[in-house]
Amino acid sequence: MRAFRYESLPGRVVFGVGASRTALAEEVTARRVLVLATKRGLPLARELTAPLGNRVVGEFTDVREHVPVEIAEQARTHAKELDADCLLSIGGGSTVGTAKAVALELRLPIVAVPTTYAGSEMTPVWGMTENSSKRTGRSTDVLPELVVYDPALTTDLPPDITATSAMNAMAHSVEGVYAAGANPVSSLMAVDSVRALATGLPTAVADGSDLTARTELLYGAYLAGAVFAVAGSGPHHKICHVLGGAYGLPHAATHSVMLPHVAELMEGPALIPVADALGATTAAQGLRELATHVGAPTSLVGIGFDKRKLGEAAALVAERVSVSEVDIRSLLAAAL
Ligand code: NAD
Structure with a gap:
């Protein structure tokens, strides 16, 4: 076998049908959680985060594809105003991408509950768009610390x-x-x-x-x-x-x-x-x-x-x- 280098990345994964109904209550210890979801995904996000009670201090739903810089700025401002200590993303690659843009600057931990197959939640790669050009970079600051995969959340994907x-x-x-x-x-x-x-x-x-x-x-x-x-x-x-x-x-x-x-x-x-x-x-x-x-x-x-x-x-x-x-x-x- 040829020589190789392999640097595994930190992060905890909980996988299973129904995992989103149990793992968030069991594993999220943050006190001031900002939930990120699309407007369409908000009812689901509210249902899943109900067990966290008043530890959810706010919601950000202005999620757009490829994370325009002005949206990233709005999300950061919201997180700062709320004094959030955790970003909980429930949605596809655009939603976790928005959480990453916030985490990159504010160094807040991300918990991700993916609802598509984009895979961004497993990577330290962030991306933001300005004047139709996309900038990307790598930082372990944007790597979610917990990812909860629940296949039951994907049955609505057309x-x-x-x-x-x-x-x-x-x-x-x-x-x-x-x-x-x-x-x-x-x-x-x-x-x-x-x-x-x-x-x-x-x-x-x-x-x-x-x-x-x-x-x-x-x-x-x-x-x-x-x-x-x-x-x-x-x-x-x-x-x-x-x-x-x-x-x-x-x-x-x-x-x-x-x-x-x-x-x-x-x-x-x-x-x-x-x-x-x-x-x-x-x-x-x-x-x-x-x-x-x-x-x-x-x-x-x-x-x-x-x-x-x-x-x-x-x-x-x-x-x-x-x-x-x-x-x-x-x-x-x-x-x-
Ligand atoms: P997306 O998050 O925009 O979702 C695609 C569509 O699916 C949206 O219309 C959304 O409303 C809908 N949707 C999501 N979950 C649903 C559900 N459960 N039921 C019904 N509809 C649902 O896009 P995406 O394809 O998940 O991700 C693409 C984005 O992620 C791109 O910006 C891409 O650059 C980024 N990406 C980043 C990485 C990375 O490592 N940084 C990796 C892959 C993709």
């Missing part, structure tokens, strides 16, 4: 969000096997994550209330986030970042479209266990078949990309990845 969000998680695990920080431990997690996501996804899309499938998916998403946190990412994430930032394409859907194409480009020994976990001859084939089977987006034009921008996009992407502009152009053309 089929389209289920599919795109799970393909977003899949992208973390697929890239995790060849990313710069990949190591034997993170690769074990990555391959089991691919297996779990591929097993759960078709059933969860057909019947969102199937808790066995939802459990597989959330477990796969948890592992995917943990892999992304330690192994990092590769060209796929850079391509999605450029396309999302420059053309306003939706985050998870862009991952879904691009992943089979990048897997084809990166095909090699590291991706063989991924192909096996997908039950396919190659990772690219397995990912393409899975995305098609569950109706996840497979076309850039289909998610709002203007095909006349192909040349410009290829040049922009080529500045960021060590792949030639010609190869990027044909990759994007295939994804159109």
Whole structure:
């Protein structure tokens, strides 16, 4: 076996159907909790935090995708005014992203209860958007100290969000096997994550209330986030970042479209266990078949990309990845 470095990250995970109904009361010891949720997610957040009683001192619901800096500032001001000592995020990647933006400056602990498969709750990566450009960084200050995964909270996710969000998680695990920080431990997690996501996804899309499938998916998403946190990412994430930032394409859907194409480009020994976990001859084939089977987006034009921008996009992407502009152009053309 080759030599490797593996730095595991701190954090406590409680996983299980119904965990959100028990773990918050048992594990949250903070006295002044600020709850973050979307307006749509607020009734659920109130239900789950009811056992904390008057230890919940406030709510922040102005959550937006990609955390605009002005929203982050509002959330920080709110946390300061309330003298909060804990940020409790109940929601998807946008909600925990808002909590991270607050924690980055105020150094408050985060408790996260994820309701999608984005996986941000497992990572020390934060992101904020200003003038349509996204800044990201790493800080263990934003890594949640407790994550409560409850598959029962994901049964309301509609089929389209289920599919795109799970393909977003899949992208973390697929890239995790060849990313710069990949190591034997993170690769074990990555391959089991691919297996779990591929097993759960078709059933969860057909019947969102199937808790066995939802459990597989959330477990796969948890592992995917943990892999992304330690192994990092590769060209796929850079391509999605450029396309999302420059053309306003939706985050998870862009991952879904691009992943089979990048897997084809990166095909090699590291991706063989991924192909096996997908039950396919190659990772690219397995990912393409899975995305098609569950109706996840497979076309850039289909998610709002203007095909006349192909040349410009290829040049922009080529500045960021060590792949030639010609190869990027044909990759994007295939994804159109
Ligand atoms: P999101 O939080 O915006 O949620 C997507 C949609 O799902 C929203 O419309 C939301 O209202 C809805 N939703 C959430 N939970 C639901 C539920 N249980 N039932 C029904 N609908 C529900 O987006 P996301 O895809 O979870 O996360 C994407 C964001 O996370 C992006 O900003 C991305 O950059 C970030 N992200 C960050 C990291 C990181 O490590 N920092 C990792 C992955 C993603």
